[in-house]
Amino acid sequence: MLTKDDLTRYERQILYADFGEEGQKRLKQSRVVVAGLGGLGCSASLYLTCAGVGHVTLIDCDRVELSNLNRQILHCEEDIGEEKPFSAAQKLAKLNSSIEVTPVFKEITERNAREIIKGANLVIDGMDNFKTRFIINKACVAEGIPFIHGGVHGLFGEVTTIIPGKTPCLACIFPEVPQREVAFPVFGVTPAVIAILQVTEAIKLLAGFGSLLTGKMLYFNGDTMDFTFCSLVKNQNCKVCGTKEV
């Protein structure tokens, strides 16, 4: 049920014909997990909050550092040393007090991943490392929860929407987890662009309209300002979501 304030706050997006009040109700009833509160996760949770997603869970196991502030826009100088999920949740609560934001200061592992995402309508990839992304990918496939992957490097970024059982998962494309990068180059604008594309996917998926980035990777090149696609096909031998015996 939308309140009078909801109708006022979300008036401009409710005007979008394929969305309307029904779309807004669906967002309000939705639960989204943002895995990682770095460059991607900060921008993504900001726009999920603005859009009126009813329940947003923020998970990260790091504390705010000065070197984060070129891109992690929910953290301020006074937050240095704070747990990222709580730093982010404070800002989001001021932005939209009508939604529920749950901060969780915890590392995502093979053991707890499924429990953390259980009950979510979708998971946003805000991770900064390959290993945890693949853990979440596997957990999402096991739980049947859509996973909106995003990744960045310098001025490059990528997005794809993974629907378990229907689309390729990350392990279809990268069967072995890549080695960890020590420090990757990145401008603040790159994760901002990618996160906003992830939230665009999330809004459509939750509200049930539009077409999604399923079965394809969208690449953003901020250096030349172009977007390109790469088609992806489900790997029947995938050790995470494949249907054949390996």
Place this chain on the structure above:
Amino acid sequence: MSIKVRLNPMLKSLAGGQEVVEVTGHTIGECLENLESRFPVIKQLIRDKQGQLRRYCSILVNSESTYPKELTTPVKDGDQIDIVVFFGGG
């Protein structure tokens, strides 16, 4: 025999801005060698010191994964190879 290699944005920037490069070869390995001979800097990015593909690279032929036979998978005229580089930052 003409095979098209589609480069993701990072590799495209190393190939003079070309998104699609036509190469020759009967296997993916031969096609990559042909590509790398023209753009040696690409080799530095996609291969380790032993010449193996780095794990953040994936090779697709006509959108399908070729793992674990990336370099020995045969290709035929008209095939499209995609070199996918995983952007792992967040």
